Amino acid sequence: MVTELGHFALVLAFVVAIFQMVVPLIGAHKRWPGWMAVAEPAAHAQFLLTALSFGALTWAFVTSDFSLKLVWANSHSAKPMLYKISGTWGNHEGSMLLWVLIVTLFGATAASFGGGLPPTLKARVLAVQSAIAVAFFAFILFTSNPFLRLAVPPFDGQDLNPLLQDPGLAFHPPFLYLGYVGLSMAFSFAVAALIEGRVDAAWGRWVRPWTLAAWVFLTIGIALGSWWAYYELGWGGFWFWDPVENASFMPWLLAAALLHSAIVVEKREALKSWTILLAILAFGFSLIGTFIVRSGLLTSVHAFANDPERGVFILIILAVFTGGALTLFAARAQAMEAKGVFGMVSRESMLITNNILLAVSCFVVFFGTMWPILAEMFFDRKLSVGPPYFNAAFTPFMVLLGLILPVGAMLPWKRGKLGRTAWSLRYVFLLAVALGVLAWAMQTGRSAMGPVGLFLGSWMVFGALADLWMRSGRGLNRFGRLFRLPRADWGKATAHAGLGITIFAIAGLTAWEREDIRIAYMNQPFDVGAYTLTLTDVQEVQGPNYRATQGTVTADRNGQFEAVLHPEKRQYPVARMPTTEAAIDYQFLRDLYVVIGDKQADGGWTMRTYIKPLANWIWGGCILMALGGLLSLSDRRFRVAAGARKSSTGGVPAE
Structure with a gap:
C-alpha cells in the first residue's frame, strides 16, 4: 500500500x-x-x-x-x-x-x-x-x-x-546531487532573465546565493568521493581522473567561474552575457555528467546504469535545455549591454582572467574525458587518456590561477595600480619563497613539485590573510575592525586559503610519497622509510554481511611503538564480490597506509605500504573551501530577500 x-x-x-x-x-x-x-x-x-x-x-x-x-x-x-x-x-x-x-x-x-x-x-x-x-x-x-x-x-x-x-559513499551522492541540481537554480534565473530581457545588478545579487550554495555542496560531495576512493578502493590514490570524477569536477570549475563572474555583474553591471552563458554551461555540464554516468557510454566504478535507451533520453533533455537556452541567449544578446567600464588593471580584469582560466581548464578536462569516445566513433581507434595527460594539461592553469589570486583579490574596482598592490604583498611573497627554498634544501633527489607547491600554497594562504589585514584599516582598533568585517570577506579569505592548502597538499603528497610492495612473512620486520612494520597475525573475521581476512600489522619508528593496523580483504557472499579495506594510521603530517592482498604459496602475504605526507591536508583544504562558502552564504548581503530589497528598477529592457 x-x-x-x-x-x-x-x-x-x-x-x-x-x-x-x-x-x-x-x-x-x-x-x-x-x-x-x-x-x-x-x-x-x-x-x-x-x-x-x-x-x-x-x-x-x-x-x-x-x-x-x-x-x-x-x-x-x-x-x-x-x-x-x-x-x-x-x-x-x-x-x-x-x-x-x-x-x-x-x-x-x-x-x-x-x-x-x-x-x-x-x-x-x-x-x-x-x-x-x-x-x-x-x-x-x-x-x-x-x-x-x-x-x-x-x-x-x-x-x-x-x-x-561505506559511510563515505552513503553521504557522497546526496551532497553531490545538491550541487549538481543546485546549479539548476542558476540556470532557471538565467533563462528567466533572458525571457524578460533584463540582467542587472539586482539579478547578480539574486543568482549568487544559489550558485554559492551549489558550489559548496559540490565541494563537499567531491571531497567525500575523493576520500572514499582513497581509503576504500585500496590503490592509495585520492583522484584518478576517472570519467565520472571528471563529470562532477567540470561543473565545479564552471560554478566557481560563475560565482566570480556574478560578483562583477552585481558590483559593476559588467560581464552580463558571460555570466548568463556560464550559468547555462554550468548546468549543461551537470546534465553531461548525468549522461556519462547513466548512458553506458563510459564504464566506471561509479557508474549507475549502462542502458543506451536511457542515455538517449538524457541526451534529449540535455539538447532541449542547453540548446534551447543557448538559442535564447543568442536571440537576447543585444539586451545584455554592459554598463561598467574598467581598466586593464582592475579587479574586474583579474576576475575575467580567473574566469578564463577556470573555463579553459574545464574544457581541457572535457576534451580528455570525451576524446577516447570520439576517437573510437569517428576514427575507429581505441585510445586511453589517463592521469599523465590531465596532470600535464590541467596543472598549468591552476598554477596561474594560484599566482594571480592574492593580487586580484586586493586590486580595487574599476582602476588600480598593479605595482602598489604587489608591493603590499611583498612580505607574503618573500615568506612563500623562503618556505619553498627551505623545502628544496631539505629534500634530496626529489622533483621540484613539492617546493613549488609549498610556495604556491603559502602565497595563497598568507595572501588571503594579508587581504583581511589590509581591509581592517589602520589605527589602534585594527583587531576590533578585523573581526567586524563582513562574513563575506572572511568567507572569501577562508575559501582561497583552503584552495591554497589543497594545492600544497596535492603537490607535497605527489612529490614526497613513499611506496613499498612486497611479500610479507609472519613476524619478519621490514622497513619502509623511517618505519619498521611487522605482520604479526592474519585471521578470519565475520562482519554483519561479509567475511574478511584481517591482518594485524605493528608499526614502529626509531624503535618506538607507532601504531597497530588491521587491513582487511572482505568477501560479500550475496553479491559475490571482494573489496579491499585499507588500514590507515592518520596523523597530522602523514598517513601510514597498509593494504593486505592474497596469500602466497610459500605462506607469505602480498602487502602494499604507503607513507603519504599531507594526505589529510587535501580534505582539510576542501573543508575550508566549503566553510568559506558557508560563511559568505550567511552574510545578510547575500540573501535573496536582502538583494531584492535593493532591486533597481532601471534594468535593461528587451528590445
Whole structure:
C-alpha cells in the first residue's frame, strides 16, 4: 500500500509540475497576477508530493520489501541499517528520484525565500525550474520507474554493491546531487532573465546565493568521493581522473567561474552575457555528467546504469535545455549591454582572467574525458587518456590561477595600480619563497613539485590573510575592525586559503610519497622509510554481511611503538564480490597506509605500504573551501530577500 501511494504521489507531482511549468509562464507574459501567483503553492505541492514518493521508497528499503524489484536488486535483510537507507539512492532509479526531489526542493525554497523578487521574474524562474522537473519526472516514470513490483516476491535480496556499503559513499551522492541540481537554480534565473530581457545588478545579487550554495555542496560531495576512493578502493590514490570524477569536477570549475563572474555583474553591471552563458554551461555540464554516468557510454566504478535507451533520453533533455537556452541567449544578446567600464588593471580584469582560466581548464578536462569516445566513433581507434595527460594539461592553469589570486583579490574596482598592490604583498611573497627554498634544501633527489607547491600554497594562504589585514584599516582598533568585517570577506579569505592548502597538499603528497610492495612473512620486520612494520597475525573475521581476512600489522619508528593496523580483504557472499579495506594510521603530517592482498604459496602475504605526507591536508583544504562558502552564504548581503530589497528598477529592457 505504501509503495502504491509513493507511485501515485510521483505521478501527481508530475501533473503539478506540468501545471507549474505552463500557467505562471503565461501569467508572466500576460501580466496576470493570479496566474503568476499559483507558482508558489504549486512549487510547495510538487516538493511535498515528491518527498512523499521518496519517503515511500525509503520505507520499502528500510523494511526490506522484496516485492519491490528495486529493493530486491539492491538490498538484503542482513545489511546494516545505514546501507539499507543509502541503498535508496545507491542505484539508478532511486538516485534519479533523489535528483528530482532536490530539483523540487530548490524550487520550493526559491518560492519561500523569493518574496522580494519581481513577480514576473519569480514566476518565470519557478516555471523554468518546474520544466526541468517535468523532464526528469518523465524520465523516471517512462524509463526508470522505481516502484515496479515482482509477481513472486523472493525471500531475500541480491544486496547492494559492496563498494557502496561505506559511510563515505552513503553521504557522497546526496551532497553531490545538491550541487549538481543546485546549479539548476542558476540556470532557471538565467533563462528567466533572458525571457524578460533584463540582467542587472539586482539579478547578480539574486543568482549568487544559489550558485554559492551549489558550489559548496559540490565541494563537499567531491571531497567525500575523493576520500572514499582513497581509503576504500585500496590503490592509495585520492583522484584518478576517472570519467565520472571528471563529470562532477567540470561543473565545479564552471560554478566557481560563475560565482566570480556574478560578483562583477552585481558590483559593476559588467560581464552580463558571460555570466548568463556560464550559468547555462554550468548546468549543461551537470546534465553531461548525468549522461556519462547513466548512458553506458563510459564504464566506471561509479557508474549507475549502462542502458543506451536511457542515455538517449538524457541526451534529449540535455539538447532541449542547453540548446534551447543557448538559442535564447543568442536571440537576447543585444539586451545584455554592459554598463561598467574598467581598466586593464582592475579587479574586474583579474576576475575575467580567473574566469578564463577556470573555463579553459574545464574544457581541457572535457576534451580528455570525451576524446577516447570520439576517437573510437569517428576514427575507429581505441585510445586511453589517463592521469599523465590531465596532470600535464590541467596543472598549468591552476598554477596561474594560484599566482594571480592574492593580487586580484586586493586590486580595487574599476582602476588600480598593479605595482602598489604587489608591493603590499611583498612580505607574503618573500615568506612563500623562503618556505619553498627551505623545502628544496631539505629534500634530496626529489622533483621540484613539492617546493613549488609549498610556495604556491603559502602565497595563497598568507595572501588571503594579508587581504583581511589590509581591509581592517589602520589605527589602534585594527583587531576590533578585523573581526567586524563582513562574513563575506572572511568567507572569501577562508575559501582561497583552503584552495591554497589543497594545492600544497596535492603537490607535497605527489612529490614526497613513499611506496613499498612486497611479500610479507609472519613476524619478519621490514622497513619502509623511517618505519619498521611487522605482520604479526592474519585471521578470519565475520562482519554483519561479509567475511574478511584481517591482518594485524605493528608499526614502529626509531624503535618506538607507532601504531597497530588491521587491513582487511572482505568477501560479500550475496553479491559475490571482494573489496579491499585499507588500514590507515592518520596523523597530522602523514598517513601510514597498509593494504593486505592474497596469500602466497610459500605462506607469505602480498602487502602494499604507503607513507603519504599531507594526505589529510587535501580534505582539510576542501573543508575550508566549503566553510568559506558557508560563511559568505550567511552574510545578510547575500540573501535573496536582502538583494531584492535593493532591486533597481532601471534594468535593461528587451528590445
